[in-house]
Each structure stands twice: as C-alpha cells, then as structure tokens.
Amino acid sequence: MKKLRAVSDASILIHLSAIGRFHLLMDLFQEIVIPEGVYEEVVVEGWGLPGSLETAEAIRSGFIAVKGVVDREEVRNIIRKYNNAEVIQLAKEMNAEVVLADEEEVREEAEERGFDVREGSGILLVSVREF
Numbered sequence: 001m002k003k004l005r006a007v008s009d010a011s012i013l014i015h016l017s018a019i020g021r022f023h024l025l026m027d028l029f030q031e032i033v034i035p036e037g038v039y040e041e042v043v044v045e046g047w048g049l050p051g052s053l054e055t056a057e058a059i060r061s062g063f064i065a066v067k068g069v070v071d072r073e074e075v076r077n078i079i080r081k082y083n084n085a086e087v088i089q090l091a092k093e094m095n096a097e098v099v100l101a102d103e104e105e106v107r108e109e110a111e112e113r114g115f116d117v118r119e120g121s122g123i124l125l126v127s128v129r130e131f
Contacts, residue, residue: 003030004098006118007091008064009084010034010041010051011102015120018050024127025058025100032064033094035086039066069093084109091115 006029013034016022025032034042039055046052058064069075070093075085084106091099091110099110099117110117 003028005029005031005033005094005096006098006100007033007035007087007094007096008038008100009087009103009106010038010046011106012100012120012123013038013042013055014046014049014051015102016051016123017054021124021127022051022054022058024123026063028123028126029098032058032100033067033090033096034064035090036066036068037086067094088113 008025012025013022016024034055039059042051042055043059055064059066067090069086069089071089074092075089084101084103087099087101087106088109090096092113097116099106099115100119100123101107101110101117102120107117107119
C-alpha cells in the first residue's frame with residue numbers, strides 16, 4: 001500500500017497517543033504536516049499531556065513537519081476555530097492527499113472541499129486489516 005502525505009489536526013495526535021497507538025501514523029503515512037497552531041496546542045500548551053512528547057519526537061525525527069499557512073485571510077474565512085482553519089488551509093496549499101481529523105467540523109469542512117478525510121477510528125481499522 002502506498003503511504004500518503006497527510007495534514008493532521010490536534011485531536012488525531014492526542015487521541016492516538018492516549019491509547020498508545022501514535023506509531024500507527026508512522027506505519028500508514030509517509031509524512032504528516034501540522035500547522036503551527038496545532039503544534040502550539042499539542043506540544044507547547046499541552047506539554048506533558050498525551051501527544052506532546054510523541055509529536056515532539058516525530059518532529060525531531062522528520063516524520064512530522066510544522067508549516068505555517070500562506071493565506072491567513074482564507075484561514076479566517078474557513079471556520080471559526082483558528083487551529084482547525086489552519087488544518088484545512090494548509091491541506092489546500094500543500095495539495096495534501098489526506099486530512100486527518102477527529103473533530104466533526106474539521107471533517108465536514110475538509111470533505112466539503114474534496115479532501116480524503118480519515119479519523120482515528122479509521123486509522124485503527126486500517127491497521128487491524130494490515131496486521
């Protein structure tokens with residue numbers, strides 16, 4: 001199976017870490033990119049909580065890249081929650097193959113914009129099938 005590039009929201013990183021399955025991201029994806037706001041939420045503000053250490057280590061290893069969005073005006077036009085708007089806009093700017101999101105409003109917005117959207121439960125199911 002071809003490994004895809006994905007843009008992720010914070011919830012995927014946090015939830016998979018909380019259940020000890022963060023490594024599935026590395027098994028299933030070539031690279032994950034997160035917006036600066038997601039980095040701030042998970043690693044800086046959430047240090048010591050599920051996802052913070054795993055995300056920081058994945059950034060150091062080069063598996064996760066942190067990128068800023070170019071079109072901030074479009075971010076403001078997308079949806080109210082800033083970090084989630086960054087996820088959608090960054091996926092658009094990168095021509096991402098997949099958007100990873102557990103939060104319903106992010107999934108709906110990404111699907112509406114034509115992205116292949118995967119949530120944590122879907123990642124778990126794929127990993128079981130691969131096993």
